[in-house]
Amino acid sequence: MCLRGCYDKKAGGGSLLPGQGSLPRLWGRKKSSVSEPVAITSEALTTPETPASEPLRNADEMAASLNQKVDALVKASPESAKKLEETIAALEKTYLSGNAAGAPEDPIARLGRGFQTFKTNHYNKDTALFDKLKTGQWPKYMVIACSDSRVDPATILGFQPGDAFMVRNVANMVPAWEPKGGYPSVSSALEYAVKHLKVEHIIVIGHRLCGGIKALVTTEEGQGSHDFIESWLEIGKPARAVTKALAGSDDVDEQCKFCEKESVNVSLTNLLSYPWVKEKVIGKKVSLHGGFYDFVEGSFQVWDFDVTISHSKKY
Incomplete structure (x- = not known):
């Protein structure tokens, strides 16, 4: 038996994986404004009565509702779809690395957030694949x-x-x-x-x-x-x-x-x-x-x- 590995010390690399582009960044500038001073009274400190709202839905129901809205937007406008993908990518990066103020994400909570992202972007979308994997x-x-x-x-x-x-x-x-x-x-x-x-x-x-x-x-x-x-x-x-x-x-x-x-x-x-x-x-x-x-x-x-x-x- 003769073994022949194709590695040569001087050989260069083979096929290259394409470089990953940087994620888009979102930023904005809030216009500053100066308003007249307002006298603070006891009436101003009164908390308005909060209107009754619908019970909070679970994460799966909220994700399904959001997916329906996103799908409708994608079908309505390809340009909007592209901008939406860029926005989601930027928000996802912030979402997984910490909050907007820069506070570090809880390391265990990050696992849950990461799974929810996977479930929304992959598990819930590629149902044919995951149904097949249930069988072997x-x-x-x-x-x-x-x-x-x-x-x-x-x-x-x-x-x-x-x-x-x-x-x-x-x-x-x-x-x-x-x-x-x-x-x-x-x-x-x-x-x-x-x-x-x-x-x-x-x-x-x-x-x-x-x-x-x-x-x-x-x-x-x-x-x-x-x-x-x-x-x-x-x-x-x-x-x-x-x-x-x-x-x-x-x-x-x-x-x-x-x-x-x-x-x-x-x-x-x-x-x-x-x-x-x-x-x-x-x-x-x-x-x-x-x-x-x-x-x-x-x-x-x-x-x-x-x-x-x-x-x-x-x-």
Whole structure:
């Protein structure tokens, strides 16, 4: 068996994701005015009687009513629809980050607000998708990515619910096959994705400025100070060895950049140590891919991890 990863140290990035435009900002200037002073009397301080109002509706009813009004406006005027989308985007940004006065949002309340935004913009609108997902899942992709908060695969690759079965861990590592031991969290997810969900593509995604890879490159043997991290990063030691051999004379940042991609190839190689993954790959039922997200430059690179079988000849 010959393994050939398509990564080349000097190669540039592959297809780039388009840059995200900035959200529109809303601002206004309130005209100042000077009015004549008014004498304050006891009558002026009297609170007017509040008229009776309808009972407050629950959030779903209010959202449904608002959606009906928005749909009517969209149908009536495409120009109004565009302006409305810009306004909603700006308000949503303020809504999720804090109130208009700049006070920080309660972190737990923000989760609820975020869900309501998702429910309004996605769950309530794409009923066909979510009705289908109630009956099961059929993802085409299994994605193994880093836990880093800056590199959410669903966000950067535009996945919708049901598109990808995901595993995330420190430095996007895949351990080699080790029956009845090892790291069952990754192995069990891999087994479920391949045997039961029958995914067609497995992609391991590394990323720029990975803290786990920096620790792998810079921490000497026996010098680690963590309870679990150094043990986990043992999986990536082959990538460290290749990095030191081929890029050891470079500065630390360049070594890390090299190792961030090389560690992806190590994980792809480890995938083939699982008998049922190897069988699917040889049978062309599953394909393996490496990915690399550079959020410094705003690029995403992907490469195939080719597997070819050479039939031996006996002389």
